[in-house]
Amino acid sequence: MFAYIIRRVLFALPILIGVNFITFALFFMVNTPEDMARAQLGAKQTTPAMIQSWKIDHGYDKPLFFNSESPGLAKVQETLFVQESMKLFAFDFGQSDSGRQITADIYERMWPSLAIALPTFIIGLVTNIALALLIVLFRGSALDTATMMVAVAIMSISGLFYIIAGQVLFSKVWHWVPISGYTEGWEGFKFLILPIFIGVFSGIGAGMRWYRSIFLEEMNKDYIRTARAKGLSDLKVLFGHVLQNGMLPILTGVVVVIPTLFMGSLIMESFFGIPGLGSYTLDAINAQDFGIVKAIVFLGSVLYIIGLILTDISYTLFDPRVKLS
C-alpha cells in the first residue's frame, strides 16, 4: 500500500511538470521578462541597464528552456522554466502583481471557500442519494417519469439564474438572509445559508439522475433477484444490497472532488461576496494577474491528482476484491 502510494506520487510528477509547462508557455507568450521589469519599475526612465539589473535580481535573466552557455546538466537546470517550476513545487508562488505574497493569500482564502463548499458537498450528496433511493422505490411509475422530467428541467437552467433568482427572492423580496457578505465564526452562518441552499438545489437534477442510474443498474443484477426470491422486502434490498454495492461507482465520482473543494466556486463566491479562493481567482482573471492564475492552476492540478490517488485507496477500503499493486 505504502509503496503503491509512493509510486503514484512519483507518477504524478511528470503530469505536474506538464501542467507547469502549459501554464508557463501561456504565461510567457504574453508576458516577457522585459514587460514584467517595465511594469515593476514604472514607466518613467527605464534604461536597459535598469531592466537588466531587475532581471538579474529576480532571476529572470536566464533563457526560457535551454541554456547553451552552462556546462552539462546545468544546460537545463539554469533556465527560467526549471527555476520557476522548482519554486512552484515548493509551493512558493511568489508575489502577485499588487505585491502581495500569493502563498499567504491562498492560505487565508482557503477557509471561506471550504466553509461553503464542504457543507454544499455533504448536504448535496446526502440529498441526492436519498432522493435517488426514494425514486428507485417507485421505479417505472408515473411518479418516476414526472420526477425525471423535473430533474431534466432543473439541469437545463443555468447556475447563474439560480443565484440571481435566489438572491432576489430570499434577500430582496422576503428579507430572510443578507444578499452577500462574510464574517468569521458562527456569525457568518446567515451569509452561508443561501449559497449552500442554491448549490445543493442546482445540483439535485444531475445528481439524482446519476445516482438513480447507478442504483437501477445494480437492481438489474442477479443477486438482487435472488434476494427478492428469498423474500426480502423492497426496503431491505434497497438499503442492504443496492446502496452498499452502489457505493463503489459513487466513490469514483465523489472522492475525486473532495480535495478540489478547497478551490471554491468562481461564480458562487463572486455573487455572494465571499472572500474565498474562487473570488480570488476571478479577481485575478479580471485584473489579468498571471502570477495568481498560474499558482491556482498548479494548486488545482495538485489537488485533482491527490483526489485520483485517494479514489484508488478508497477502493481497497470498500471493495476487498481490489488489491493495489
Next chain:
Amino acid sequence: MSFVWLWTDLMVWSLLFVILAGIRSIKNSEQARKQWRSIFESRVAMASMVILTFYFVFALLGSVHVQLTSNGENTSEKRQGVYSVLDLSLMHLIEQTERTYSAPFATHEYSTSLNFDENGQVSQSYLVLKHGGQHLMDGASIWLDVLGKTGLPLLLTLGIMALLLMVHAYFRFKIYEFRGINDKAKKLPWKTAYISLFSLLFLFIWFYYLSHFYHVLGTDKVGQDVLLQSIKSIRTGVLIGLLTTLVMLPLALILGISAGYFKGWVDDVIQYLYTTLNSIPGVLLIAAAVLVMQVIITNNSDWFGSTEERADLRLLFLIFILGLTSWTGLCRLLRAETLKISQVEYVSAAKAFGLGPFKIIKNHILPNLMHLVLIALVLDFSGLVLAEAVLSYVGVGVDPTTASWGNMINQARLEMAREPMVWWSLFSAFVFMFTLVLAANLFSDRVQMVLDPRRVN
C-alpha cells in the same frame, strides 16, 4: 451590397454540409436508419428536434453577412456596416431604439425623469416612448389591441402549416404507392412534430408582427429592444454548442483511436497528454487561454477591419479553446472502446488477411465507435451552451459587443438590484436559453437510450 464571410459563418455552413452528409449516410445504412427511426418514435424527441431545428435555422440566418454601403440613395448613413440576413429582417427593431428602460408592451418609460414644460416648470413624469405603442389612440386598451393583432399571424401560420402538410402528404402518398401501406411499422409521431412546429412558428410570427408596434420584451438600459438581442443571441449559443464539437471531434477521434489501436508508446504519450490536460481545472485553463488571446488581440488590433471581425475572431478563438480543452473525456472513452474492439476476432482476421491499420480502423473500428461519438456530441451541446453564459459572466467569454445570453445575464445582474426591478432582460435570456438547453437535454436522453447498449431503463 456585398457578401462578407466571417470565419464562424464559414464554419457553420461547413457544419451544415457535414450534417447533411451524415443524414445521407444514415439513409444508406439499414441499421442506422432503424436506430434513428426508433429515436424519433418518442414524442419528446420529436418535439425537441423541432425546437433544435428552429434554433439552428436562426443560427444559419445569422450566419450570412452582407456589407451595406451608402452608394444607394435609399440607404441612410445609419445603415452602413456589416449586417446578417437576420439583422436585415429585424431592421425595424434595430432602428426603433428608445432612450432607456421600458417594460414589455409599455407605452411609457419605466422610471420617471425630470422634464421641463413650456412654462419652465420642473416636473417628474414618465416620458412617452418614441416607438412602443405609439399607434394607439389615447386611452385605448393595449391588451385589446394585442388581441386584435393575433388574427393575422394565426392565419398566416395556419397557411404555412397547411402548405407544409400538403407537401408532406404528397411525399407520404408517393412512398405508400411505392411500398404499400405497412400497418405493422410503428408510426412516427408527426402530430407532435406539427403541433410543436405550429406553436413555435405562431409565437415567432406573432411576436414579429407585434414588434412593429411594441417592444414585446421591453428595452434595455440604452433603449435596445430585448427581443432583438435574444434572437441574435441564438447564433452565439448554437455556434458555441455545435462548432466546439467540430473542433473537438477530430482530436478525440484521431488520438483516442491511435492510442487504443497502436498501444505501446503512442498510448503512453496520448494518455500523458490527456491526463495532464484533464488535471488542470477546466474554467481556469479556459480563462488562462482566453486571457492570452485577449492580450494578443489588443496587441494586434490592426488585424481586423471592423469590430464585427474582431468580435467574430474572438468567438472563433473561444470555440477553439473550448474544443482544445474538452476533447479529453471523449478521447478516453474512444481509447477504451478501441482497445476492446481490437481484441475481437474479426479484427484479428482482418489483420491476418494483411489489411493495413488504416483500412482496419476505417472499416472495422470507426463504425463501431459511432454511437459513442453521437452520444458525446449531443451530451456536450447543452453543457457548452450553459458554459458560454458562465464564461461571459466571468469575463472570459464572447466579446462584450456580441449578442449572447451570457452578456444579457451579466447586465441583468445589476438591473435586478434596481428599484423597481428590471426583470425582462433576465426573463428573456432565461426563456430562450432554457428552451434550447431543455430540448437538447431531452433529445440527448433519447439518443442515449436508443444508442447506448449499456444504458438501463
